[in-house]
Amino acid sequence: MAGSDSSGGQPSQVTLKTAFTVCFAVVLVATLVVLIIKAEVALILTGLAALLAVALNHLVALLMKRARLRRGPAIAVVLLVLLVAASALGLIVVPAAINQGQSLVNQVPELTEKIRASRVFQLLDQRFHVLQQLQRQSDNPTELASGALAVSAFHAVTGVFSVLGAFATILFLMVFMLAFGPELVKRLLAQTLPERRPRYEGVVSKVYSATGGYLSGLILICTINATLASTCLALLGMPFFLPLGIASGFSSLVPYAGPIVAGGFVTLLTLTTVGAWKALAVFTYFMMYGLLEGNVLAPLVFRRTVHVNPLLTLFAVVFFGELAGIIGAVLAVPLMATAQIIVRELLLIRREKLGDRVPVP
Template sequence: MGHPSQVTLKTAFTVCFAVLAVVALAVLIIKAEVALILTGIAALLAVALDHLVAMLERARLKRGLAITLVLSALLIALTTMALLVIPSAIAQGQELTTQVPSLIDEFRASSFFQRLESRFHIVEQLERKGRDSTELATGALPPLLWAVTGVFSLVGAGVTVAFLVVFMLVFGPGLVQRLLSQALPERRARYERVLDKVYTATGGYLAGLTFICTINATLTTTFLAIIGMPFFLPLGIASGFSSMVPYAGPIVAGGLITLLTLATAGTWKAMAVLIYFLLYGQLEGNVLAPLIFRRTVHVNPLLTLFAVVFFAELAGIIGAVLAVPLMATGQIIVRELLLVRQEKLGARVPPPPPPL
């Protein structure tokens, strides 16, 4: 006779319930992807601004007044930038957009593209994909309606993030304290330590990232203006934002700006732009990024690159931007779990016998 099964009905139900819970969580994450992305962006902004609020609180200001001052300063800074920079950037961007067809024709007529076309048949593949996209888009909304819908979606996302940031700043600390008060007393100190590490690492990363983006935008805009690039302002701003994606962002932006310079300003200026981005890449990769990622979030550059690739596949550019703080948070939690395990193993080891 065979041995009776060691798996009880309770164990089977527990396993099935766990599998169903994991599937339900995966479906929920997929369905609520946009909401999770907006919440993540709002949380990062709230953490960054909360460091300024905490600084004002240490100066004996009440939290409500500190939040008001920080948000007012942010609004003034954004308004000033919008009035001084954005109109010129939009004008240059519109001029660049009108010249895109002629730039594409010039690029297709170049000997470099002709060699690529003879070998890879790029035009034929693009036309085939274009026909497939047209067939799939049959009955879709007109392009103008798509553009209007996209603008309203972007504005709605911005308003949602703004309200989330305000509510997180006002009610977030109290909610965190209430959640911590529900933990067991012997575990509360550990949870507080983990949250404090995540808070410090995220704030340091965001402050450093803002500094890097500002340096990138300033240096690139100045250099492109000096060499006489006609669209220096939008390209410099785009280059600055590219630093939000660690390591990979500046490489992609530098390559695109170099190709655009080659098409609009000639070979010599394109070579100058290429040399500039190679030098700036060394500055950001060997000086600025290590200063931020190793001293604030303590994440290895290789893990950072893996995180960027993984989260970019999950959530696009926003996922790549959130990759480093998410990786830092995961690393802090894993280290704390390993520390708990070491403490448990150390408690199980019997003390050495007393000397005779």
């Protein structure tokens, strides 16, 4: 009979409105995925600006509470102090780091030849044919050499403008988020149902506290890493200790994996410049510091501030690093913390609906 199913003769429960709703939801999700893929750079810049705004907003709130300033003057004071501190650090560290970095770049061909002549590289080349893999990257060296200078200059200019544009975008977004972000969040929460508003406010407060704690701890870890690495390399007589120490500090932005990669690179560079014994000392230092950061510093940050399990942290770094590169790995921990907070609240809501009032630990 028309309009009935084959099992019980009952009319179909799928109406035209239901089918249209499902199709619309599928199209909406597909459109959202395409927009996220197309706007990847904008999302990354917005995420970095949001992280910086959250970190600075803790200082703004503290200044408003202690000095009893209004929000506008408090933001101005925080930004001014940050500018003065960055300028002072730049005048002290940046010139020496640039000089040592230029010296390192000038010695790249010589260092490359030393690496190729080393016994370790020869063993790796015999096993994995490294030189053949590198030669395959340049099938036509004459064609590449003909326009190499123009292409390099073009890439250098566009790269500088891209970095400056990204920096300006992050700066303006951060300032506007500091100035208007809290009020916007309050207005959005005011539009929710009164009985659900406290729960939403609690979620926002937890995400805000977790992100701020993560950033403050991460800045401390990066500073400790850069200071100790620069000091160790300087004591060992490494000629490029300052840029390498700064790079080692920035490697802590990628939890767990970053210091390991930086330590391996610095050890290899030390081996080719100042000898095997000092390279062994550098390797020992990075092993000891890796244990310190992985077992003491990182747990203090990720477990006591964002309350994220180290295994989940590593999964998040691998996943978001694959999606968005280094920036994704940097944003992995706060994103995982936010997802964990939301999942906990959803599970708590489900338990309450089932009648179980025992709180989730």
